[in-house]
Amino acid sequence: MGSRCPRTFDGAWPSDPRATVVQSATIRSREENIVPMLDAIAISFDALLLSGGWVYLTLGTLVGLVFGVIPGLGGPTALALLIPLTFGVDTTAAMFLAGGIMGSIPVGGSVTAILLNTPGTAPNAATVYDGYPMTRNGQAGIALGAAAAASTIGGLLGILILFLILPVARQVILSFAPPEFFMLGVLGLCAIAASSEGALIRGLIAAAFGLMLAFVGYDNVGGGVRFTLGIDYLWDGVPLIPALIGLFAIAQILSLCLAGGSITDDPAAVRVSRVRDGIRAVFQNLPTVLRGSAIGAGIGAIPGVGGTVAAFLAYSVTVQLSDEPESFGKGNVKGVIAPEAANNAREGGALIPTLAFGIPGSAEMAVFLGLLVLHGLQPGPLLLINHLDVIVSLLVSLSLACVLASVICVAVARQLALITLIDVNWLVPVILTVSLVGAYALQSSFYDAVVAVIFGFVGYLMIRFDYPRLPLVIALFLGEVVEINFRQSMMIANGDWTIFFTRGLSLTLFVLIVLSLSIPLLRHVRRMQRARAGARS
């Protein structure tokens, strides 16, 4: 068994040697933060144009489009499958591949939402309301053109917002100490569990079991091993990437295997024309695009809320602000533009907590962090400070992928939609075998493939019994962070737990934790009050 990538988090503390970097960085002015950013952009474009980065970007974009088109697969599955294939590939090239996938998945998902009334990914569901009626009205090309242009502009605006926030985020990160990192980890877990599609208790159960799994293996603070059941393989803990491959790729193909058949069986529905009119419509409705993008980036930045909420919120705000709300649901192009802009802009927003704090806000971001770990980059605050060039490469590739995916999507939308005519049974053995070869190849360990299958079964059972998978994955990532920072805090405070409540920032985070857990209860109370009022009237 080879040694596995460590699952540590860069939560630096002044006693840590890395703190030298932190302390020196705090005195940097804003200008000093912008210069490295510009340098990183130059390095990134150099790698893209001169070192073959464009090949990985194009490959990632094509793969992302295909995975986006096929309902039930989506970003986490595409990334989980491709992580092992980046083994031996340069880190920057891997970022181009990942950026290509993440930037193109939402665009691919809109194709089937518009043409076949079947959203490729969950966030594309809002596009169905007006996209499919447009197809039925003979305006499929207009809807696709509008979706592609809105996706491009939304995606670029999301990345622009992220670029503007990153220098500020670097400064914020430097003011954090172990109590804040501990509270931040707990907040990430609670926020994600609380937003688990109305299943707070089961979200919290998944998070608690994720933590329990994260504590398996070597104790980084006190030494010794815990909960390994005498199995040497578990000394390094539960391997993250095989677990991710299982929870997302294998669990998903189990679902496909049981569903059987093809996504659609009506090739006649796939007709495309008048794409230019759709692109023009986007420029005629720029306020809708900007509003959708702002909503997408803002919602995307909140861990656990995700693209579906962003797309539906952008759609409903557009309907509410419209002079002709009755035209929505019958083929209003604004009903395609708003959710598509929001859906793509949220990628930039979701990267803010992922890159700045190491808290993945979505399943896709969780798998992306796995990719960083594989390439020896520790997810967490110092990532932005020590590996800015890699992060900028990701952002550049995300931006370009939005444009590239939209162009390809408009050119080959019909052919892409035909993929949904394929019987999913062809995909099942392909995805299974690629997943398991990939899981094995990570460390040349057959046990990694076994772990992937076990987590595949666990993931499927979680889907079957309505336990959200995301809190489990996030807890697997954050478990060690939470524990290290908790124990460091207790050592600093000589065992006095009030350290978490006497520091302003830490207390603020605690209040946010309480609020995040209260939201489902408040919603319930409001629903009860409304029901009572309805019964009285």
Place this chain on the structure above:
Amino acid sequence: MLADRLPSLALALIAAIYVWMAYDYDPASRSLPWIAGVLAMALTLIDVVSRGDGAAARALRSPSGGDGPGNAARRSAAPSVSLQEAIAFAWIGAFLPLVVVLGFYASILLYVFCYLRLYARKGGLASAATAFLLAGSLYLAFEVFMGYEIFGGLLAGDSL
């Protein structure tokens, strides 16, 4: 009704064993694992209660989104799904023993062909072509382009 609560009860049991195991370690080392285990036990027990149909269950279910008897009834109305699931699990799980004996490439050839032919009921030629194409693509990607040697199986003399 008991069948519907089984997943939560099983999870509660696992959490209880975990908490019991945590006592083997020193207090500092077990503090957070113990909290996570106890929390998991408490939450799973709340989930068990919320799956009932009494007043307490309804009160718990609404804010927490717990599973109700309606969902349970819908699930139990489709008993054949469990058999299909067991078969799907068996097909997925069958790949690993094959790999142990034959290694990845030979297993992919055999497994993909058998899955498509026997489970998905596809044509023999198409199944064989898919199996060869997939195994060949993976061989090219790993062995030729990346220079990475994949496990060849116990029969070929490789060890696990």
